[in-house]
Amino acid sequence: MNEDSAHRINRSVSAQISPASLNKYAPKITRPTPEIPKYQCCNLLSVSLWESITGEKTTPARISQIIDTFLPQPPGTVVGSPFYSQQSSQYVKMAKDRQDCIMLQEQIDHATPAERDTIFNVLYPHMGDLVCDGAANFLIQKLCEYLNEEQQTRMLAFFMEDVQRIVDHPNGCRVLQKFIESTTSPSNIDPIFLALLPRFVELCSSQNGNHIAQRFIIKIPQRVPDIINKIKTHVYDLVVDNWGCRVIQQLFDRLPIQELIPLVDEVLCRAETLATNQFGNYVVQNILNSGTPEHIQALIDAFTGHFYEFSMHKFASNVIEKCIRKANPQQQNMIFTEIIGPEGNYNRPRIKEMVSDQFGNYVIQRIIEFGTESQQNIIYLVTYDNYNFLFKCSYAKHVISCLTNLGYEF
Template structure:
């Protein structure tokens, strides 16, 4: 069967090439003719294949010839091929054979005209492609191969649909690749949305990985912004399977001030008793013991010790007791930090030690929640309406994810008030998290 094309000339197959494309051996014959590099043969194959190019891209055998034709075509021929399938490109990308052909097409884009044809074809269906088993590879190929500016249509779509993408099996992976390949402004655009929605994302089996990925960037601006979103809900998050991992990571990577604020919410004796009995939260407490400064660790130990007799026979209690004994916590009581939280209305608000002015009620303006305060005056980046953030962590009840609201505070402060109270932390975040290029193209 293989040898039936051994002595056949391409000229002898004129008029039959489309049929050959769908035959395993005929397809290989045509590929070999393209590889020979004869422009006349290339033009003959192009002339017969061009009207059927979209159909061939989804064929089990024809897709290999379509890839080869894209590789060996001239720029002008490639322009025509890509424009001919523009209206079908999304459906081709969703096909198990077509996705490979489209990825190869992206590899061989050689003119800006071809790039623009691709962008126009995919622009309105980015999220659909991201969530598809085959289509997500096309978006990832764009991220890998195209420069950031040409990929802006992807960043606009993902930012607008952050939760839908981040909480999807394939979407969470694509979102991480978006972060990898982003320009600085695009990374800020994405992280702003991820942080704004972090309370929802950390409670999701896929979304929590996206938040952890941002924390792993080890950028203090992003870490502090995420930590502030969690304040007021740290205990509730610690008692959930997915979000507890994120709380642990926050404790590990935060600066001393952020870590102190997180651990402070865990330190109450009544809360500790429930946290230590919980199958997820006990690990958060152990991490807090490992990473707290000496003074805060000693305070934790003081509150844990009265609880130990009640949990001594549980696996969690044994681990906690062993950790306390092993680390010799009593010897660390003399440690101290230069940063102390001020207790206000049952919660903690971080203030630099030199601030002596009376502290306002227990409300903190979310750093990324109130976008208009430092996201610039770009007309394409309108600030959203104010959100009501009222819930607080209920010691007696673990609620559904939708109960948790950003920061758990009821009334946001004005930007000027926040700036005056936390000048250094606010300035370091505000300077770097400007929102750019948000409007969808």
């Protein structure tokens, strides 16, 4: 057989025996399709699709992380397992990211109790770090709104480990405040209160701690006598303090004045000084609002000789206005006489000055409101005689309007 014939035979065999025809003689091998657990899903979202849906630019790895975090954990996952550790790491990382933290907060609001339990359990070992983090503290605050009794007990144990550090930290303090507001049992607050009681005065004067002190007043009112006993020798220092003043005011807002007599007595002793203080004047006004007639008389006595001076003062003018409103007619007439002079000998230059003063004009309006007809008339005459000057003064316009409403014409 020559080479040409051999080549023709090979081509003929190749043409007749194709791979398809050989397959029917091959043994059939059935390969089982592996079952993929529900939690091992492929990420089929492209970066461009993610961006078009969310408007957020990110990476494929980041998309996978977010999706994995929001998938339900596999059944039977236990603390300490590789999956649990991985999920814990992802939640912690997301909690510290501002955008992801917002996403997790929304998830908590719409989650089932079991899902919230999962989030709490994976975050709890990292709580010391998270409560002080600039982003994560908001997530922990959100969790505090949904804690069950067992979780509240665990959070209390966490706080008690280092409550001083947490109170002194601006973010940690917010978390503790939210816990106190949200807990369902006063027994979860009392240990914190007792731990902080030795430094309660310092707590009241703290930019962060004063919020905790105020929450104690609101949530465990049975402890108010202990609070009063602790701060009664420091009332003046707290009243003139930006933060301490808020705690004192919270006490006046929440309790009848009869329960605050030790504090009231301390304020009355320094009322003249406190009336002109930018913070203390509010506490003096608290006493005028809720005080007894004896308290009001004590304040009027303290201010006697200073009514005109205080009427022109930025802070004290508010106190004098409140004093006029709370005084009886006899006390009011005494105050007005000191400010603008007695009938028949009114101090016209003083009236003119007060009408055009940014603070004094408010006290003049109160004299018009509560004063006698004679006192109203003298204010009108002084204003009328100086109308061309006073009309150009923005503060005097309040007095002119007040007189016009009573029927006086200019």
